[in-house]
Amino acid sequence: MKNYDNVFIFNHPLIKHKISILRYKKTGMKEFRELIEEITAVMTYESMRDIDLIPVRVETPLEVTTQYRVPEESVVIVPILRAGLGMVNGVHKVFPTAKVGHIGMYRDEETLEPCEYYCKLPDGIENRTVFLVDPMLATGGSACDALDALKKRGCKKIKFMAIIGAPEGVARVAEAHPDVTVYLSTLDRELNGNGYILPGLGDAGDRLFGTK
Numbered sequence: 001m002k003n004y005d006n007v008f009i010f011n012h013p014l015i016k017h018k019i020s021i022l023r024y025k026k027t028g029m030k031e032f033r034e035l036i037e038e039i040t041a042v043m044t045y046e047s048m049r050d051i052d053l054i055p056v057r058v059e060t061p062l063e064v065t066t067q068y069r070v071p072e073e074s075v076v077i078v079p080i081l082r083a084g085l086g087m088v089n090g091v092h093k094v095f096p097t098a099k100v101g102h103i104g105m106y107r108d109e110e111t112l113e114p115c116e117y118y119c120k121l122p123d124g125i126e127n128r129t130v131f132l133v134d135p136m137l138a139t140g141g142s143a144c145d146a147l148d149a150l151k152k153r154g155c156k157k158i159k160f161m162a163i164i165g166a167p168e169g170v171a172r173v174a175e176a177h178p179d180v181t182v183y184l185s186t187l188d189r190e191l192n193g194n195g196y197i198l199p200g201l202g203d204a205g206d207r208l209f210g211t212k
C-alpha cells in the first residue's frame with residue numbers, strides 16, 4: 001500500500017500482543033470486548049496528541065500554578081453502529097467526559113455498500129473534535145459514508161480510529177478524506193471475496209455482542 005500522510009499505523013509490541021489474542025477464533029466475547037477497549041485506550045493517547053489545551057489556574061499545596069487541560073466539551077466520540085460501540089469505553093477510560101454521538105450503518109451483504117439508518121449527534125458538534133470509531137475498516141464504504149455524514153452536519157475536525165484495516169479500505173478513506181487522520185492499530189493483507197479482512201478477526205459486531 002502507498003504511504004499516506006494522513007494514516008498513522010501503530011507499531012507497538014503491546015498492541016501486536018493484544019491483537020494476536022483478539023484474532024484467535026476461540027477468544028470469547030468477554031475477553032474480546034476487553035481487548036477492544038484496551039487497544040482503543042492506547043490508541044486514544046496517540047490520537048489526542050495534537051488536541052488543543054486551555055490554561056487553568058491550579059492551587060497545589062505549595063503555590064498557584066498555570067497548568068493545561070483538555071476542555072471537557074471539546075471531544076465527541078462517534079461510534080459507527082454497531083461494532084463501533086465496542087470502542088467507546090476505551091476512549092472513555094482515558095477521557096471520561098467525552099460526549100457520544102451515534103451513526104448507524106450496515107453493509108448490504110450482497111453489494112457490500114453501506115446504508116445509513118441512524119444519526120444522532122450532540123449539539124455544537126461543529127466546534128468539537130470528533131473521534132469516529134469502528135474496529136473494522138474493510139472496503140472503506142462505511143467509514144467514507146460516516147465521514148460524509150459528519151461533514152454534512154458541520155463537523156470540521158475529525159479523526160478516525162479503527163483496530164484492523166485492509167489496504168483497499170485505508171486507501172479509499174485516506175484519498176476521499178485527506179483532512180481526516182486515520183489511526184489504525186494494524187494493517188492486514190487483503191479482503192476476501194465477501195469483503196472480510198484477511199487474516200482479520202471475523203465479524204467484529206458478532207464477536208463483541210455474541211450474535212453468532
Ligand code: PRP
Pocket residue numbers: 080081082083084105106107112114134135136137138139140141142143169195204205206
Ligand atoms: C462492519 C464493521 C464496519 C464495516 C466495515 O460492520 O464494523 O462498520 O463492517 O466494512 P466496510 O469497510 O466494507 O464498510 P457491519 O456492516 O458488519 O455491521 P455491524 O457493526 O452491525 O456488525
Ligand code: URA
Pocket residue numbers: 083136138195196197198200201202203204205
Ligand atoms: N466487518 C467485519 O466485522 N469484519 C470484516 O472482516 C470486515 C467487515
